[in-house]
Amino acid sequence: MSGVDNLPALDQADAQTFREAMSRLGAAVHIVTTDGKAGKAGFTATAVASVSDTPSTLLVCLNRKSQITPLMQENCSFCVNTLAASEEPIADVFAGRTGVFMAERFKAGEWDTIKTGSPALKSAIAVFDCRVLEAKEVGSHYVYFGTVVAVRLGPAAKALVYHDRAYKHV
Numbered sequence: 519m520s521g522v523d524n525l526p527a528l529d530q531a532d533a534q535t536f537r538e539a540m541s542r543l544g545a546a547v548h549i550v551t552t553d554g555k556a557g558k559a560g561f562t563a564t565a566v567a568s569v570s571d572t573p574s575t576l577l578v579c580l581n582r583k584s585q586i587t588p589l590m591q592e593n594c595s596f597c598v599n600t601l602a603a604s605e606e607p608i609a610d611v612f613a614g615r616t617g618v619f620m621a622e623r624f625k626a627g628e629w630d631t632i633k634t635g636s637p638a639l640k641s642a643i644a645v646f647d648c649r650v651l652e653a654k655e656v657g658s659h660y661v662y663f664g665t666v667v668a669v670r671l672g673p674a675a676k677a678l679v680y681h682d683r684a685y686k687h688v
């Protein structure tokens with residue numbers, strides 16, 4: 519495939535309209551955690567996607583301005599915890615909506631670890647424990663590609679989904 523450098527320049531869609539359009543896409547809500555030399559932290563994320571199943575790989579997008587970014591860079595591992603419908607309060611804590619930061623956020627929920635040492639939420643409907651394969655800077659965010667080194671299946675409960683700027687149960 520030839521690079522975008524060979525194509526004529528086009529104006530970008532404006533950010534506000536882009537965000538409005540994205541609000542119409544329903545997306546599962548996850549808590550992405552990390553722990554290691556740089557310390558423990560976690561954030562609420564919907565920008566999580568499957569990339570490959572052989573080997574099992576997913577991606578997570580994190581705002582470059584987040585205080586969690588330097589920790590993700592240094593710890594080189596993360597864990598994606600997919601929330602059940604009942605876990606809206608945990609989503610709010612890890613989105614910074616309750617004014618609680620960094621390791622203090624883990625007082626919400628019950629946590630253990632699987633392989634990488636990044637916190638795994640015991641009540642999550644699915645947990646993906648990942649080693650960072652590559653971190654790529656794209657605009658305002660870092661895209662972290664993670665090799666999934668362990669998966670844990672939780673209870674088959676309803677999922678928490680964010681759609682039209684509100685939590686929904688699916």
Ligand SMILES: Cc1cc2nc3c(=O)[nH]c(=O)nc-3n(C[C@H](O)[C@H](O)[C@H](O)COP(=O)(O)O)c2cc1C
Nearest residue numbers: 561562563564565579580581584585612613614680
């Ligand atoms: C439903 C929801 C989804 C979010 N998804 C993302 C995401 O995918 N990536 C991201 O960087 N921030 C996302 N955020 C914002 C972060 O959770 C929030 O900015 C982060 O916890 C701030 O971290 P900090 O205050 O510790 O820097 C989301 C917030 C909410 C409420």
